Amino acid sequence: xxxxxxxxxxxxxxxEILIDGLKRLEYRGYDSCGIAAVDAKSALYLKRASGRVDxxxxxxxxxxxxGPQAGVGHTRWATHGAPSEDNAHPHTDCASQLVVVHxxxxxxxxxxxxxxxxxxxxxxxxxxxxxxxxxxxxxxxxLHVQEKAIRSDMLEPVFFEAFRRTLADLKGSFALSxxxxxxxxxxxxxxxxxxxxxxxxKGENFIASDVSAFLKHTKRVIFMNxxxxxxxxxxxxxxxxxxxxxxxxxxxxxxxxSTMAEKGGYKHFMLKEIHEQAEAxxxxxRGRLLPMGGDILNAEMGLTAxxxxxxxxxxxxxxxxxxxxxxxxxxLFENFGxxxxxxxxxxxxxxxxxxxxxxxxxxxxxxxxxxDTLFAVREARAAGAKVLSITNTVGSTLTRExxxxxxxxxxxxxxxxxxxxxxxxxxxxxxLAGHFAAARGRMDAGDARKYAEDLLKIPRLIEETLEQEKExxxxxxxxxxxxxxxxxxxHVNYPIALEGALKIKEISYVHAxxxxxxxxxxxxxxxxxxxMPLLAVAPSGRALDxxxxxxxxxxxxxxxxxxxxxxxxxxxxxxxxxxxxxxxxELLTPLLTVIPLQLFAYYVALAKKCDIDKPRxxxxxxxxx
Ligand code: M6R
Numbered sequence: 342x343x344x345x346x347x348x349x350x351x352x353x354x355x356x357e358i359l360i361d362g363l364k365r366l367e368y369r370g371y372d373s374c375g376i377a378a379v380d381a382k383s384a385l386y387l388k389r390a391s392g393r394v395d396x397x398x399x400x401x402x403x404x405x406x407x408g409p410q411a412g413v414g415h416t417r418w419a420t421h422g423a424p425s426e427d428n429a430h431p432h433t434d435c436a437s438q439l440v441v442v443h444x445x446x447x448x449x450x451x452x453x454x455x456x457x458x459x460x461x462x463x464x465x466x467x468x469x470x471x472x473x474x475x476x477x478x479x480x481x482x483x484l485h486v487q488e489k490a491i492r493s494d495m496l497e498p499v500f501f502e503a504f505r506r507t508l509a510d511l512k513g514s515f516a517l518s519x520x521x522x523x524x525x526x527x528x529x530x531x532x533x534x535x536x537x538x539x540x541x542x543k544g545e546n547f548i549a550s551d552v553s554a555f556l557k558h559t560k561r562v563i564f565m566n567x568x569x570x571x572x573x574x575x576x577x578x579x580x581x582x583x584x585x586x587x588x589x590x591x592x593x594x595x596x597x598x599s600t601m602a603e604k605g606g607y608k609h610f611m612l613k614e615i616h617e618q619a620e621a622x623x624x625x626x627r628g629r630l631l632p633m634g635g636d637i638l639n640a641e642m643g644l645t646a647x648x649x650x651x652x653x654x655x656x657x658x659x660x661x662x663x664x665x666x667x668x669x670x671x672x673l674f675e676n677f678g679x680x681x682x683x684x685x686x687x688x689x690x691x692x693x694x695x696x697x698x699x700x701x702x703x704x705x706x707x708x709x710x711x712x713d714t715l716f717a718v719r720e721a722r723a724a725g726a727k728v729l730s731i732t733n734t735v736g737s738t739l740t741r742e743x744x745x746x747x748x749x750x751x752x753x754x755x756x757x758x759x760x761x762x763x764x765x766x767x768x769x770x771x772x773l774a775g776h777f778a779a780a781r782g783r784m785d786a787g788d789a790r791k792y793a794e795d796l797l798k799i800p801r802l803i804e805e806t807l808e809q810e811k812e813x814x815x816x817x818x819x820x821x822x823x824x825x826x827x828x829x830x831x832h833v834n835y836p837i838a839l840e841g842a843l844k845i846k847e848i849s850y851v852h853a854x855x856x857x858x859x860x861x862x863x864x865x866x867x868x869x870x871x872x873m874p875l876l877a878v879a880p881s882g883r884a885l886d887x888x889x890x891x892x893x894x895x896x897x898x899x900x901x902x903x904x905x906x907x908x909x910x911x912x913x914x915x916x917x918x919x920x921x922x923x924x925x926x927e928l929l930t931p932l933l934t935v936i937p938l939q940l941f942a943y944y945v946a947l948a949k950k951c952d953i954d955k956p957r958x959x960x961x962x963x964x965x966x
Contacts, residue, residue, distance in 0.1 A: 347549065359376045362414060370419075373424050374414070388404070435478060438478075445964065453511075457475045505585055514712065534712065537550065538562050540562050593735075611943055613756075622764050654699065666705050669931050687713040693726075703729050705766050729744065760939050806937065817940070818948045828876045848946040850949075858884075859887065877905065880930040905934050
């Protein structure tokens with residue numbers, strides 16, 4: 342939540358680079374934004390705006406900064422204090438010399454604020470962040486900094502030490518980027534439970550919440566760990582612990598291209614990403630399937646077949662769409678004879694405490710930065726469980742806090758509504774389930790070959806499914822005025838009904854429910870009214886006959902049923918409209934059935950003229966609990 346960016350280097354480009362970085366980070370929050378920059382003569386430039394980065398860009402263009410060399414920027418997703426210009430970051434101290442941008446929550450800010458107010462500090466916002474600037478102001482004073490008297494060669498060490506001491510007073514989670522007008526030669530950053538990454542350029546360096554902010558300028562990056570400070574200067578970057586001890590860190594080269602994160606001719610990132618799903622699945626499966634890719638995947642994850650055999654159970658944990666992937670995982674693992682559970686991360690604490698080394702926790706997260714998922718992982722590891730994370734983000738916090746990692750290879754996902762990342766997560770789960778089944782003797786070489794063959798056909802079948810986009814758009818447009826939607830299914834497709842409902846809620850702001858079809862008659866069927874749209878996911882398989890019955894029950898009460906079927910199941914199901922998918926094996930159907938529901942949600946939102954890539958109240962990466 343919230344995107345932060347910082348830059349130091351060529352004085353002609355600072356504000357331009359900060360604004361461009363913020364545009365790329367806007368998916369993290371977009372209720373307000375701001376930048377601050379300082380020039381070599383210590384003049385501070387500060388601009389903030391309520392609303393989107395475009396508004397800020399206009400303000401900056403109207404009144405450009407004169408020769409700034411270091412700066413920070415922020416795009417906000419409000420936690421403390423309403424979305425407004427006053428609460429927009431950057432925040433400053435009493436003298437407007439110290440400038441702070443922050444992602445996270447300062448849990449003890451009320452305590453700190455009370456003391457600061459008593460000491461005479463004046464606050465300009467309702468945010469938790471502003472206290473940081475004032476604490477820093479006090480720390481500088483306590484180091485006896487007389488603004489005029491301080492020697493220029495002492496500015497950097499004094500600024501660093503005051504910042505380090507400030508961090509010791511903060512409780513909660515934070516990624517921070519800070520500048521001091523008196524010391525334009527250095528941007529400081531620190532991280533604790535919120536992501537922060539440094540980009541290494543030539544004669545310029547960057548710091549940001551994620552690499553997309555500066556990928557256009559450099560692919561050489563250093564991921565910061567919790568408890569680390571970065572001192573970013575024009576020609577060097579040094580890292581320290583919060584105790585002030587220097588840390589040596591390695592850089593890595595990011596493979597993503599910045600154009601990979603752009604829209605490529607589609608109207609929205611979400612639509613582009615829906616169309617990238619065949620590729621996401623193909624890339625995630627490539628070279629890793631049994632029987633040939635078995636050792637490759639085991640080595641990648643650092644998980645042997647013997648270890649897979651030894652676990653008594655597998656426990657999935659995640660949030661939102663990734664949680665729906667977990668539910669598919671649970672069905673698959675149980676189908677292969679492995680005890681499995683799936684929980685939303687924010688409700689996992691008590692269960693986590695009951696775990697031990699016999700359970701493998703599988704944590705799924707596109708970003709690898711979701712706070713609830715990270716806390717669930719920490720609880721599980723503290724209880725003695727091993728953690729395997731499935732994520733799309735190399736170097737994310739989750740990967741560094743897990744015992745084993747299985748990467749999805751989906752490329753950057755920008756749309757707030759997750760689509761291709763979900764397909765990538767499913768592909769990874771199918772890989773993992775196959776490996777577990779083989780390790781535990783539930784799949785022989787012949788079964789493994791068939792399973793691999795079926796999975797390898799999926800990318801082509803996804804493309805075939807996407808060919809129905811126009812028809813799906815037509816059906817969706819017909820329902821654009823509806824205020825309520827129901828999604829039902831059973832067994833391995835029940836999570837897909839949940840995902841269909843989540844997608845339409847997120848981007849169209851309508852009421853939608855996903856239900857296990859068999860549960861409808863225990864209550865929810867009462868809400869059906871004449872003409873209510875009901876999307877029923879009913880491919881061939883063990884659940885089909887019961888599904889057909891549940892659809893009849895809904896129709897009898899007036900539901901207008903759109904059935905997601907294949908050629909064979911279409912003969913069993915009676916609906917007013919059909920979306921017919923290519924045939925695959927029963928367990929793999931979620932990899933196809935979710936696609937029409939994503940497109941359906943997209944086209945309802947488009948007809949309603951909603952802001953599809955930046956839905957209200959949401960952020961791409963939820964780094965607060
Ligand atoms: O980055 P993560 O996969 O951990 O994110 C989890 C959820 O916040 C995310 O899936 C969210 O539900 C999406 N907006 C769904 O489209």
